[in-house]
Amino acid sequence: MQFSRSDFPEEFLFGVATSSYQIEGHKFGGAGETHWDTFARTPGNVVRNEDGAVACDHYHRYTEDLDLVQAAGFDAYRFSTSWARVMPEGRGQVNQEGLDYYDRLTDAMLERGLKPCATLYHWELPSALADLGGWTNRDIALWFGDFTEVVMGRLGDRMHSVAPINEPWCVSWLSHFLGQHAPGKRDIRATARAMHHVLLAHGTAIQTMRGLGMSNLGCVFNCEWATPTDDTDAAREAADLYDAYYNRFFLGGAFNKAYPENLMRGLGPHMPKDWQEDFGVIGEKLDWCGINYYTRSVIAPAGGGWPHLKSVEGSLPKTQMDWEVYPQGLTDFIMRAWREYSCDVPIYITENGMANADVIINDEVNDSARTRYLNQHLAAVKAAIDQGAPVKGYFAWSLLDNYEWSLGYEKRFGLVHVDFETQVRTPKDSYHRFAAALSR
Numbered sequence: 364m365q366f367s368r369s370d371f372p373e374e375f376l377f378g379v380a381t382s383s384y385q386i387e388g389h390k391f392g393g394a395g396e397t398h399w400d401t402f403a404r405t406p407g408n409v410v411r412n413e414d415g416a417v418a419c420d421h422y423h424r425y426t427e428d429l430d431l432v433q434a435a436g437f438d439a440y441r442f443s444t445s446w447a448r449v450m451p452e453g454r455g456q457v458n459q460e461g462l463d464y465y466d467r468l469t470d471a472m473l474e475r476g477l478k479p480c481a482t483l484y485h486w487e488l489p490s491a492l493a494d495l496g497g498w499t500n501r502d503i504a505l506w507f508g509d510f511t512e513v514v515m516g517r518l519g520d521r522m523h524s525v526a527p528i529n530e531p532w533c534v535s536w537l538s539h540f541l542g543q544h545a546p547g548k549r550d551i552r553a554t555a556r557a558m559h560h561v562l563l564a565h566g567t568a569i570q571t572m573r574g575l576g577m578s579n580l581g582c583v584f585n586c587e588w589a590t591p592t593d594d595t596d597a598a599r600e601a602a603d604l605y606d607a608y609y610n611r612f613f614l615g616g617a618f619n620k621a622y623p624e625n626l627m628r629g630l631g632p633h634m635p636k637d638w639q640e641d642f643g644v645i646g647e648k649l650d651w652c653g654i655n656y657y658t659r660s661v662i663a664p665a666g667g668g669w670p671h672l673k674s675v676e677g678s679l680p681k682t683q684m685d686w687e688v689y690p691q692g693l694t695d696f697i698m699r700a701w702r703e704y705s706c707d708v709p710i711y712i713t714e715n716g717m718a719n720a721d722v723i724i725n726d727e728v729n730d731s732a733r734t735r736y737l738n739q740h741l742a743a744v745k746a747a748i749d750q751g752a753p754v755k756g757y758f759a760w761s762l763l764d765n766y767e768w769s770l771g772y773e774k775r776f777g778l779v780h781v782d783f784e785t786q787v788r789t790p791k792d793s794y795h796r797f798a799a800a801l802s803r
C-alpha cells in the first residue's frame with residue numbers, strides 16, 4: 364500500500380464492511396424467509412440460482428472472521444442485522460435465537476477492540492412483508508420502526524454507530540424500476556413509492572433510536588458519478604437526470620428536505636399522496652453521512668420511455684463487475700456531500716472496493732489489482748481531506764468473498780478469499796498489505 368495510518372487524521376477509523384444475507388448463512392438459527400430467497404429461486408434472476416442459505420457460514424464462524432479483522436489492525440467493523448432473522452414474519456414474534464446471535468456478535472467485536480457499526484437493513488426483506496407490498500406500502504415505515512426498536516432495544520447500548528438502511532437507491536430504483544434485485548419489479552409507480560418510503564422508513568428508524576437515547580446515527584448512500592457521453596445539452600441533461608434519481612433524490616431528501624425538480628417532472632405523477640408532508644420525518648437530523656462508492660456511469664440520451672437515457676460503455680479500465688475505475692468521482696462526491704448536503708457532520712466512506720477474478724496458487728492470492736484500486740481510492744479520500752472535507756473513516760468492501768446478489772458467488776470482493784466448498788478462509792495479498800499499512 365502507498366499509504367500508512369499516519370497519513371490520515373488522528374482519529375480516522377479504518378474498517379471493513381459486510382452484510383448479513385451475504386455472509387451469515389440464512390438457513391441457520393431460525394430466520395424467516397426473505398424476498399431474496401424466492402427471487403433467487405426464480406429462473407433468470409440470479410447466476411446459477413444461487414442464494415444466501417449457507418453463504419460464508421459466518422453464523423457459525425464469526426469469531427474466526429472477527430479475529431481476521433482484528434489481526435489486520437482495523438478499528439471498526441460494519442455489519443448488518445437481518446430483519447427476518449430477528450422477526451421471521453417481519454412483525455410480531457421475535458426469534459430470540461436471532462437476537463442472541465447479534466448480541467454475541469456485538470460482544471465479540473468489543474472483546475477484540477472493534478467498534479460495532481450497524482446497518483439495520485441490508486436488503487433481505489421478510490417475505491411476509493413483501494406479500495403486503497414491501498417497500499411500496501407506506502406502512503413499512505412503521506414496521507421498520509418496530510424492528511428498529513426490537514434490535515436496538517437489545518444492542519443499542521453497545522453500538523458505535525448505526526445507519527437504518529443500506530443504499531436507498533438499490534432498495535428502490537434497482538429493485539423496482541430496473542428489476543435487477545429482489546423483488547424484481549419493473550414499475551414506475553412502485554419505484555416512486557419505494558423511493559419515498561425507504562426514506563420515510565429511514566427517518567422513522569432515526570426517531571425510534573433517538574427515543575432510545577442513541578447517538579451517532581447516519582445514513583449510507585450509494586453514489587455513482589454520472590458523466591455525459593459528450594458535450595451536447597442533451598447528454599448533459601440526461602446525465603443530470605441520472606444523477607438526480609441515483610444520488611440527489613436521497614441525499615437531498617435526507618439532508619435538505621427536498622427532491623430534485625428535474626426528477627419530479629417525470630416521477631411526480633407516480634409519487635404517493637402528500638409526499639411533501641413527510642420531510643419532517645425524512646429530514647431528521649443526522650450525525651454523519653455514509654458514502655458507498657465504486658464507479659461512474661457514462662450517460663447518453665435515448666429514445667423509449669422516460670427517463671430517456673442509457674448507460675454506455677466507458678473507456679476506463681474495468682473491474683470483474685465491468686465497473687469502470689474512476690477514483691476522482693470519490694473525491695468529487697465527498698466535496699459535494701460536504702458542500703451541498705451533509706455540511707458539518709462527519710463523512711464516512713462506508714463501502715469501497717473491487718471484484719477480481721482471484722485464484723489461490725500455493726495458498727496465496729495475488730490480487731495486486733485490488734491493492735492498486737484501494738490505493739487509488741484512499742488517495743482520493745486523502746485529496747478531499749486535504750481540501751478540508753470532514754472525512755472521518757473508510758471501510759473496505761468487503762472482509763470476505765461473499766454472495767454478490769444477482770451475480771451469486773462468482774464475483775469476489777473480499778480481502779479474504781473464501782472457498783465456498785470447504786469454507787476455508789485465505790487472506791489475500793491485499794489483506795496483508797492493508798494490515799502492514801495500518802501498522803505504520
Ligand code: FCB
Pocket residue numbers: 382385529530533585655714760767768776
Ligand atoms: C454495494 C452493496 C454491497 C455489495 C457491493 C459490491 O452496492 O451494498 O452489498 O453488493 O455493492
